[in-house]
Amino acid sequence: MSEVTMPRLSDTMEEGIVAAWLKQVGDQVKAGEILAEIETDKALMELEAYEDGVLEQILAAPGTTVAIGEPIALLGDGSGASASAPAAAPAPAA
Structure with missing residues (x-):
């Protein structure tokens, strides 16, 4: 799987806005x-x-501002492995 x-x-760009996804998950x-x-x-x-590959996950919804180099989607082989393994999230406080 790849990000x-x-x-x-552009030379002056530091962040971008995802305007629209032309491909959908799957x-x-x-x-x-x-x-x-x-x-x-x-x-x-x-x-x-x-x-x-197969677009397995969209990480940045349309309208989201994202810094250069930050992941916005995941491509995989279509096995769905990324769907069952969500990105690392903080554990809820006890």
């Missing part, structure tokens, strides 16, 4: 296909997949 991270789409993705639209400080840009 899809917020890319640096969709097969091929390298070069457009996954999402990212709003930068200057323009609306398309985010391409860098590898083949």
